[in-house]
Amino acid sequence: MPSFRFYEELNDFLAPSRRYRDFDLPCTDGASLKHVIEAAGVPHTEIELILINGVSVGFAARLQPGDRVSVYPKFESLDIGPLLRLRPQPLRVTRFVADAHLGGLARLLRMAGFDTLYDNHFDDAEIARLAAGEGRIVLSRDRALLKRRSITHGCYVHALKPQAQLVEILVRLDLTARVQPLSLCLECNAPLQPVAKTQIIDTLPPNIRAGKHSFSTCHVCQRVFWEGSHWQHMQQRLAFAVAAASAKNQQTTT
Secondary structure, three states, X not given: OOEEEEOHHHHHHOOHHHOOOOEEOOOOOOOXXXXXXXHOOOOHHHOOEEEEOOEEEOOOOEOOOOOEEEEEOOOOOOOOXXXXXXXXXXXXXXXXXXXXXXXXXXXXXXXXXXXEEOOOOOOHHHHHHHHHHHOOEEEEOOHHHHOOOOOOOEEEOOOOOHHHHHHHHHHHOOOHHHOOOOOXXXXXXXXXXXXXXXXXXXXXXXXXXXXXXXXXXXXXXXOEXXXXXXXXXXXXXXXXXXXXXXXXHHHHOO
Protein backbone atom coordinates (compact mmCIF):
# COMPACT_ATOMS: atom_id res chain seq x y z
CA MET A 1 0.00 0.00 0.00
CA PRO A 2 1.15 3.64 -0.45
CA SER A 3 3.29 5.34 2.19
CA PHE A 4 2.44 8.90 3.28
CA ARG A 5 4.29 11.72 5.02
CA PHE A 6 2.58 15.00 5.96
CA TYR A 7 4.65 18.07 6.77
CA GLU A 8 4.49 20.97 9.24
CA GLU A 9 1.04 22.10 10.41
CA LEU A 10 -0.75 19.42 8.37
CA ASN A 11 0.19 17.04 11.17
CA ASP A 12 -2.33 18.80 13.42
CA PHE A 13 -5.10 17.09 11.47
CA LEU A 14 -3.69 13.57 11.85
CA ALA A 15 -4.10 10.99 14.56
CA PRO A 16 -1.16 11.29 17.01
CA SER A 17 0.34 7.98 15.88
CA ARG A 18 0.69 9.31 12.32
CA ARG A 19 2.26 12.70 13.03
CA TYR A 20 5.76 13.63 11.77
CA ARG A 21 6.51 10.16 10.43
CA ASP A 22 5.97 7.93 7.42
CA PHE A 23 2.92 5.68 7.62
CA ASP A 24 1.02 3.36 5.32
CA LEU A 25 -2.48 4.38 4.33
CA PRO A 26 -4.80 1.80 2.75
CA CYS A 27 -6.96 2.96 -0.15
CA THR A 28 -9.58 1.40 -2.37
CA ASP A 29 -9.00 0.76 -6.05
CA GLY A 30 -9.77 3.85 -8.12
CA ALA A 31 -9.85 6.27 -5.18
CA SER A 32 -8.50 9.73 -5.98
CA LEU A 33 -5.60 11.16 -4.03
CA LYS A 34 -7.89 13.91 -2.69
CA HIS A 35 -10.29 11.31 -1.28
CA VAL A 36 -7.51 9.33 0.41
CA ILE A 37 -5.90 12.42 1.97
CA GLU A 38 -9.20 13.77 3.28
CA ALA A 39 -10.11 10.35 4.67
CA ALA A 40 -6.95 10.72 6.80
CA GLY A 41 -8.40 13.99 8.17
CA VAL A 42 -6.64 16.70 6.15
CA PRO A 43 -8.89 19.15 4.20
CA HIS A 44 -7.72 19.77 0.63
CA THR A 45 -7.82 23.54 1.19
CA GLU A 46 -4.84 23.22 3.56
CA ILE A 47 -2.55 21.62 0.97
CA GLU A 48 -0.30 23.39 -1.52
CA LEU A 49 1.89 20.65 -2.96
CA ILE A 50 1.81 16.86 -3.29
CA LEU A 51 4.67 14.72 -4.52
CA ILE A 52 4.35 11.05 -5.50
CA ASN A 53 7.79 9.46 -5.70
CA GLY A 54 9.23 12.95 -6.02
CA VAL A 55 6.95 14.05 -8.87
CA SER A 56 4.39 16.84 -8.38
CA VAL A 57 0.80 15.71 -8.92
CA GLY A 58 -2.76 17.01 -8.57
CA PHE A 59 -5.63 15.82 -6.42
CA ALA A 60 -7.00 13.59 -9.18
CA ALA A 61 -3.90 11.36 -9.25
CA ARG A 62 -4.40 7.64 -8.66
CA LEU A 63 -2.16 5.71 -6.31
CA GLN A 64 -0.21 2.53 -6.92
CA PRO A 65 1.09 0.05 -4.31
CA GLY A 66 4.48 1.15 -3.02
CA ASP A 67 4.04 4.83 -3.91
CA ARG A 68 5.66 7.33 -1.53
CA VAL A 69 3.46 10.39 -1.06
CA SER A 70 4.69 13.67 0.45
CA VAL A 71 2.05 16.28 1.31
CA TYR A 72 2.96 19.92 2.06
CA PRO A 73 1.08 22.96 3.37
CA LYS A 74 1.39 26.48 1.99
CA PHE A 75 5.01 27.55 1.46
CA GLU A 76 5.89 30.87 3.09
CA SER A 77 9.35 31.44 1.65
CA LEU A 78 10.24 28.75 -0.90
CA ASP A 79 9.67 29.25 -4.62
CA ILE A 80 7.85 26.19 -5.93
CA GLY A 81 6.81 27.85 -9.18
CA PRO A 82 8.18 25.04 -11.41
CA LEU A 83 6.03 22.52 -9.50
CA LEU A 84 2.29 21.97 -9.56
CA ARG A 85 0.51 24.18 -7.07
CA LEU A 86 -2.88 22.80 -6.14
CA ARG A 87 -4.77 26.09 -5.97
CA PRO A 88 -6.03 26.93 -9.49
CA GLN A 89 -4.79 30.52 -9.05
CA PRO A 90 -4.51 33.11 -6.29
CA LEU A 91 -7.68 35.06 -5.68
CA ARG A 92 -7.34 38.55 -7.16
CA VAL A 93 -9.13 40.16 -4.22
CA THR A 94 -8.86 38.87 -0.65
CA ARG A 95 -12.42 38.35 0.55
CA PHE A 96 -13.70 35.98 3.19
CA VAL A 97 -16.78 34.11 4.30
CA ALA A 98 -16.67 32.88 7.91
CA ASP A 99 -18.69 30.04 9.38
CA ALA A 100 -21.06 30.34 12.33
CA HIS A 101 -18.36 29.74 14.94
CA LEU A 102 -16.11 32.62 13.86
CA GLY A 103 -18.22 35.71 14.45
CA GLY A 104 -15.52 37.36 16.55
CA LEU A 105 -12.89 36.81 13.86
CA ALA A 106 -15.25 38.10 11.17
CA ARG A 107 -15.72 41.33 13.10
CA LEU A 108 -11.97 41.79 13.55
CA LEU A 109 -11.31 41.15 9.86
CA ARG A 110 -13.87 43.81 8.98
CA MET A 111 -12.20 46.09 11.50
CA ALA A 112 -8.94 45.48 9.62
CA GLY A 113 -10.60 46.38 6.31
CA PHE A 114 -11.16 42.91 4.82
CA ASP A 115 -14.49 42.19 3.14
CA THR A 116 -15.89 39.37 5.32
CA LEU A 117 -19.34 37.82 5.06
CA TYR A 118 -20.75 36.34 8.26
CA ASP A 119 -24.17 35.25 9.43
CA ASN A 120 -24.64 32.64 12.12
CA HIS A 121 -27.57 31.29 10.08
CA PHE A 122 -25.36 30.42 7.07
CA ASP A 123 -25.35 26.66 6.58
CA ASP A 124 -22.48 24.80 4.89
CA ALA A 125 -24.19 24.80 1.50
CA GLU A 126 -24.69 28.57 1.60
CA ILE A 127 -21.06 29.17 2.62
CA ALA A 128 -19.84 26.96 -0.23
CA ARG A 129 -22.15 28.80 -2.67
CA LEU A 130 -20.89 32.22 -1.57
CA ALA A 131 -17.27 31.09 -1.75
CA ALA A 132 -17.63 29.75 -5.28
CA GLY A 133 -19.86 32.53 -6.58
CA GLU A 134 -17.97 35.49 -5.14
CA GLY A 135 -14.39 34.19 -5.00
CA ARG A 136 -14.19 34.12 -1.21
CA ILE A 137 -11.82 32.29 1.12
CA VAL A 138 -13.72 30.09 3.57
CA LEU A 139 -12.67 30.45 7.21
CA SER A 140 -13.74 27.56 9.40
CA ARG A 141 -12.89 25.18 12.22
CA ASP A 142 -15.05 22.53 10.54
CA ARG A 143 -12.97 20.08 8.52
CA ALA A 144 -16.03 18.64 6.79
CA LEU A 145 -16.92 22.05 5.37
CA LEU A 146 -13.41 22.60 4.00
CA LYS A 147 -13.49 19.17 2.33
CA ARG A 148 -16.34 20.21 0.03
CA ARG A 149 -15.24 19.85 -3.57
CA SER A 150 -16.58 23.26 -4.64
CA ILE A 151 -14.41 25.10 -2.09
CA THR A 152 -11.02 25.84 -3.66
CA HIS A 153 -9.69 28.42 -1.18
CA GLY A 154 -10.06 27.97 2.55
CA CYS A 155 -8.28 28.19 5.88
CA TYR A 156 -8.76 25.94 8.85
CA VAL A 157 -8.48 28.31 11.82
CA HIS A 158 -6.41 26.72 14.59
CA ALA A 159 -6.54 29.44 17.26
CA LEU A 160 -9.51 29.53 19.62
CA LYS A 161 -9.75 33.22 20.54
CA PRO A 162 -10.60 35.95 18.00
CA GLN A 163 -7.48 38.09 18.52
CA ALA A 164 -5.19 35.07 18.07
CA GLN A 165 -7.28 33.99 15.07
CA LEU A 166 -6.77 37.39 13.45
CA VAL A 167 -2.99 37.14 13.91
CA GLU A 168 -3.07 33.61 12.46
CA ILE A 169 -4.87 34.74 9.30
CA LEU A 170 -2.65 37.81 8.86
CA VAL A 171 0.42 35.57 9.06
CA ARG A 172 -0.84 32.71 6.93
CA LEU A 173 -2.04 34.91 4.06
CA ASP A 174 0.67 37.57 4.48
CA LEU A 175 -1.87 40.37 4.91
CA THR A 176 -0.16 42.78 7.31
CA ALA A 177 0.66 45.30 4.57
CA ARG A 178 -2.94 45.27 3.34
CA VAL A 179 -4.66 46.17 6.60
CA GLN A 180 -6.87 49.27 6.23
CA PRO A 181 -8.11 50.00 9.75
CA LEU A 182 -11.76 50.95 10.21
CA SER A 183 -12.55 51.32 6.53
CA LEU A 184 -15.58 48.98 6.64
CA CYS A 185 -18.77 49.01 8.66
CA LEU A 186 -18.48 46.37 11.37
CA GLU A 187 -22.19 45.56 11.07
CA CYS A 188 -22.84 45.73 7.32
CA ASN A 189 -19.41 44.98 5.82
CA ALA A 190 -19.93 47.97 3.51
CA PRO A 191 -17.21 50.59 2.85
CA LEU A 192 -17.35 53.67 5.06
CA GLN A 193 -17.52 57.03 3.30
CA PRO A 194 -16.50 60.47 4.60
CA VAL A 195 -19.47 62.69 5.36
CA ALA A 196 -19.63 66.42 6.00
CA LYS A 197 -20.49 67.38 9.55
CA THR A 198 -23.23 69.67 8.28
CA GLN A 199 -25.06 66.70 6.76
CA ILE A 200 -25.33 64.71 9.99
CA ILE A 201 -25.05 67.35 12.70
CA ASP A 202 -28.64 66.90 13.86
CA THR A 203 -28.00 63.20 14.58
CA LEU A 204 -24.98 63.80 16.82
CA PRO A 205 -24.95 63.90 20.64
CA PRO A 206 -24.26 67.43 21.94
CA ASN A 207 -20.75 66.64 23.23
CA ILE A 208 -19.75 65.04 19.90
CA ARG A 209 -21.31 67.90 17.93
CA ALA A 210 -19.11 70.35 19.77
CA GLY A 211 -15.86 68.39 19.97
CA LYS A 212 -15.53 66.31 16.76
CA HIS A 213 -15.10 67.45 13.18
CA SER A 214 -14.26 64.33 11.11
CA PHE A 215 -17.00 61.78 10.40
CA SER A 216 -17.79 58.80 8.18
CA THR A 217 -20.97 56.91 7.47
CA CYS A 218 -22.23 53.57 6.16
CA HIS A 219 -24.62 53.90 3.22
CA VAL A 220 -26.34 50.63 4.19
CA CYS A 221 -27.21 51.07 7.86
CA GLN A 222 -26.73 54.88 7.94
CA ARG A 223 -24.63 54.71 11.11
CA VAL A 224 -22.25 57.62 11.70
CA PHE A 225 -18.73 57.10 13.06
CA TRP A 226 -16.10 59.40 14.58
CA GLU A 227 -12.72 59.07 16.26
CA GLY A 228 -13.67 58.61 19.89
CA SER A 229 -12.28 56.41 22.64
CA HIS A 230 -13.81 53.27 21.09
CA TRP A 231 -12.13 54.11 17.78
CA GLN A 232 -8.79 54.48 19.57
CA HIS A 233 -9.26 51.14 21.33
CA MET A 234 -9.93 49.39 18.01
CA GLN A 235 -6.89 51.02 16.43
CA GLN A 236 -4.72 49.79 19.28
CA ARG A 237 -6.15 46.28 19.00
CA LEU A 238 -5.34 46.17 15.29
CA ALA A 239 -1.87 47.60 15.86
CA PHE A 240 -1.11 44.83 18.37
CA ALA A 241 -2.32 42.18 15.90
CA VAL A 242 -0.25 43.58 13.03
CA ALA A 243 2.84 43.80 15.25
CA ALA A 244 2.39 40.20 16.42
CA ALA A 245 1.87 38.96 12.85
CA SER A 246 4.91 40.89 11.59
CA ALA A 247 7.05 39.37 14.34
CA LYS A 248 5.92 35.86 13.40
CA ASN A 249 6.59 36.51 9.71
CA GLN A 250 10.04 37.73 10.62
CA GLN A 251 10.72 34.53 12.57
CA THR A 252 9.85 32.37 9.54
CA THR A 253 12.32 34.22 7.30
CA THR A 254 15.32 34.23 9.64
